[in-house]
Amino acid sequence: EPISEPDKKLAQYVAEEFKPVLLVINKWDLAKQALREKKKQGEDEGDERATMEKYREYIDAELPFLNYAPIAFITAKDGKNVQTALDSSQHLFKQSRQRMTTGRLNQAIRSILQERAPSTPSGRKGKVFYATQIDISPPTIALVVNNPAFIDESYQRFIINRLRELLPYPEVPIRLLIRPRGRAAGNSFAHA
Numbered sequence: 001e002p003i004s005e006p007d008k009k010l011a012q013y014v015a016e017e018f019k020p021v022l023l024v025i026n027k028w029d030l031a032k033q034a035l036r037e038k039k040k041q042g043e044d045e046g047d048e049r050a051t052m053e054k055y056r057e058y059i060d061a062e063l064p065f066l067n068y069a070p071i072a073f074i075t076a077k078d079g080k081n082v083q084t085a086l087d088s089s090q091h092l093f094k095q096s097r098q099r100m101t102t103g104r105l106n107q108a109i110r111s112i113l114q115e116r117a118p119s120t121p122s123g124r125k126g127k128v129f130y131a132t133q134i135d136i137s138p139p140t141i142a143l144v145v146n147n148p149a150f151i152d153e154s155y156q157r158f159i160i161n162r163l164r165e166l167l168p169y170p171e172v173p174i175r176l177l178i179r180p181r182g183r184a185a186g187n188s189f190a191h192a
Contacts, residue, residue, distance in 0.1 A: 003062045015065040018138040018173040020092040023059060023066065024085055028073040031055075068164055070171045096137045096172045105131050105141065108166040115162070118145075118155045126150030129181050139167075140175040148178040 014021050032048055052073060060067045070092070072085035109131045118126035127146040134142050141163070145151055160174050 003059070008063065011063045011066050015173065018175050020096045020138070020172045021066060021069045022085060022089050022092060023063075023069050023071045025055065025071060025073045026076050029075040029078065029080070031073075068171055068173070092172055095169055096139065098139065098168055099136055100133050100139070100167055102130070102132050105133055105167070108163060109143070109159075111166060112159055112162045116155075116158065118151050120150050120152075124150060126155075134177070135175075138173045138175050139169050140177065142177045142179050144179050144181050146181055148180055151178045 011021075031051060035048060035051060052071075055073075056071060059071065063069075070088055072081060072088055074081040074085055076082060109128060113128060118128070120126070124147075128151075129144045129146070131141055131143045134140050143151070143159070156176050156178065160176055163174055163176075164170050
């Protein structure tokens with residue numbers, strides 16, 4: 001079944017509200033049965049794992065704003081993988097409530113800036129002075145910079161995606177707030 005417009009709107013709302021989400025694909029037994037039938041007919045559709053990966057790619061294309069969300073393939077009527085889905089939801093809850101030390105967070109930011117520093121079309125460079133986690137559920141990170149206008153949406157997505165890889169938040173939304181520097185900001189990580 002293709003993802004419906006109401007499903008897309010609900011997924012967009014969940015993403016906009018920064019809620020952890022587990023995408024549950026029910027009736028996976030029917031997909032496995034269809035695979036077996038295609039194999040009997042001589043059509044090579046690959047194995048179950050390959051089909052799961054293809055479905056993940058489809059979901060990522062349809063719901064790109066939830067590309068971090070894990071997927072559980074279940075068969076509710078048999079209870080197959082239902083406990084795994086529940087365990088995954090508990091894991092997401094714990095991920096969303098983790099707090100990072102400022103030191104570890106700033107180490108990750110330094111690494112990101114070394115990989116790719118922010119810049120504007122006019123060539124002006126953004127300076128990042130420091131980052132701090134100001135809340136949990138979702139993990140909310142304030143990035144203190146010289147000029148918030150120099151940190152565009154594309155660069156913010158880059159930072160969030162890299163933070164997912166570098167910090168223990170791989171499957172939950174991260175709220176990134178870009179703040180101008182106050183008087184006592186200190187040294188920056190990036191130089192103009």
